[in-house]
Amino acid sequence: MKPQVVFVLGGPGAGKGTQCSKIIENYTYTHLSAGDLLRAERERPDSEYGQLIANYIKEGKIVPVTITINLLKQAMEETMKKDEKKFRFLIDGFPRNEDNLQGWNSVMDEKADVKFVLFFDCSNEVCINRCLERGKSSGRTDDNRESLQKRIQTYLQSTRPIIDLYQSQGKVRTVDASRGVDEVFADVKAILDKEG
Ligand SMILES: Nc1ncnc2c1ncn2[C@@H]1O[C@H](COP(=O)(O)OP(=O)(O)O)[C@@H](O)[C@H]1O
Numbered sequence: 001m002k003p004q005v006v007f008v009l010g011g012p013g014a015g016k017g018t019q020c021s022k023i024i025e026n027y028t029y030t031h032l033s034a035g036d037l038l039r040a041e042r043e044r045p046d047s048e049y050g051q052l053i054a055n056y057i058k059e060g061k062i063v064p065v066t067i068t069i070n071l072l073k074q075a076m077e078e079t080m081k082k083d084e085k086k087f088r089f090l091i092d093g094f095p096r097n098e099d100n101l102q103g104w105n106s107v108m109d110e111k112a113d114v115k116f117v118l119f120f121d122c123s124n125e126v127c128i129n130r131c132l133e134r135g136k137s138s139g140r141t142d143d144n145r146e147s148l149q150k151r152i153q154t155y156l157q158s159t160r161p162i163i164d165l166y167q168s169q170g171k172v173r174t175v176d177a178s179r180g181v182d183e184v185f186a187d188v189k190a191i192l193d194k195e196g
Pocket residue numbers: 010011012013014015016017018019130131133134177178179180181182184
């Protein structure tokens with residue numbers, strides 16, 4: 001079965017991870033967070049990219065796609081090898097820029113079908129406040145004001161144009177992510193039920 005992919009996008013702190021966790025409780029999707037995969041690679045003792053990834057994350061910059069796409073491809077292959085029924089994926093926090101998109105198109109485009117983009121729409125202010133709150137316990141190197149300013153800039157300059165591109169292809173499903181977790185999830189469910 002060809003992998004079926006939903007890209008999950010939105011600003012830092014929009015609630016991508018939170019909503020993906022809720023989705024996998026209710027639907028047969030596998031959640032792959034590009035950020036989580038990069039953080040795991042950063043911590044892997046033998047990784048040749050650990051330091052590079054650490055620098056990019058702290059600076060709110062987007063890691064070169066050759067690194068990210070291999071992590072995603074490997075995770076998808078491992079998932080499907082273990083259980084052939086697990087061919088539906090939520091790819092959270094990717095593609096974030098033109099380089100990401102090109103990397104996906106050259107490595108994965110023929111191997112997987114991108115069904116649509118689930119876009120969590122939220123003001124920058126709400127995004128920043130949620131990340132600062134998360135930063136009290138997340139231990140993340142980028143949940144601080146300085147990194148957040150850069151992450152928001154990267155989001156506006158690099159990621160929004162990717163969302164706009166998918167929008168022009170009629171592939172974006174937008175959810176107002178500024179509301180409470182359960183209200184947001186009600187809309188997410190309606191979208192997923194409709195998409196089948
Ligand atoms: N709808 C919501 N309302 C309030 N807080 C939220 C909501 N969704 C997520 N959060 C909180 O905001 C922070 C960022 O959420 P997260 O799901 O990690 O977002 P993202 O993956 O988009 O960065 C977390 O601390 C999370 O608990």
